[in-house]
């Protein structure tokens with residue numbers, strides 16, 4: 001098969017296999033274009049006339065155009081995702097190899113946005129009932145906590161470029177091998193430093209609802225203090241225009257998120273603030289000490305933070 005025909009087949013397969021729904025922000029929808037380019041790059045890399053390897057495998061780590069779950073190995077994607085989101089599977093390093101195409105469909109298709117919408121609908125409903133209680137002086141003390149990465153700002157463009165699940169496939173003649181590729185924190189930080197991470201649109205909706213209700217906004221992130229300026233700029237760029245506090249980890253703090261965030265919440269409580277709710281993509285954003293009245297867990301099947 002000629003290279004051009006092969007590429008055309010790849011793109012047709014991509015378009016047929018996946019949905020254009022995505023999240024409702026233009027930045028995230030723009031990822032499709034990048035995914036298509038990545039497919040072409042993969043095709044260049046893997047489709048060699050003399051290799052004879054099935055074209056479809058080059059796509060698997062990027063867009064998943066093959067039949068669902070061709071390898072009957074391991075926990076099915078839906079079961080794995082449920083166990084991850086409920087915190088039953090912890091300390092995982094990578095997405096299971098056989099779930100790769102499922103995670104891409106999940107994140108770039110409709111489901112990720114829909115799952116986030118359900119969480120935010122509940123949070124908005126809850127916050128609107130909460131603000132009716134208490135007198136004005138009490139209301140001055142109400143705060144809502146937001147984590148930042150994968151809660152407010154998305155690293156999806158980074159993962160789209162670097163491969164979901166941090167996997168590579170090596171095709172050697174007819175043999176292909178799955179290997180894990182650990183998350184490269186250096187290149188992820190380079191992405192964060194660009195300060196262009198898109199907003200997660202559902203969380204932006206919660207932020208707007210809370211601002212109009214008068215509940216104070218606190219961002220509590222494991223990003224280090226050295227990223228303060230770029231973080232502020234990125235938040236403003238994406239419509240998170242102001243806040244009561246932006247709490248970042250001291251540069252020399254190496255503690256886990258759960259310990260650091262618990263300590264910061266405790267300080268807020270000790271200062272007389274009432275944590276009405278908090279929202280994050282990791283359980284370590286939400287549990288520990290001083291959890292507040294309710295927590296809302298957004299989906300994140302990309303990585304685990306202790």
Ligand SMILES: *[C@@H]1O[C@H](CO)[C@@H](O)[C@H](O)[C@H]1NC(C)=O
Nearest residue numbers: 182183184185186187188190
């Ligand atoms: C991680 O990313 C950095 C910056 O892009 C790069 O220089 C380095 O080689 C990468 N490390 C690995 C193990 O791929």
Ligand SMILES: *[C@@H]1O[C@H](CO)[C@@H](O)[C@H](O)[C@H]1NC(C)=O
Nearest residue numbers: 225226227228229230231232
């Ligand atoms: C952050 O911005 C302030 C001015 O707004 C500047 O004084 C400070 O040096 C900046 N910090 C870093 C780490 O760039």
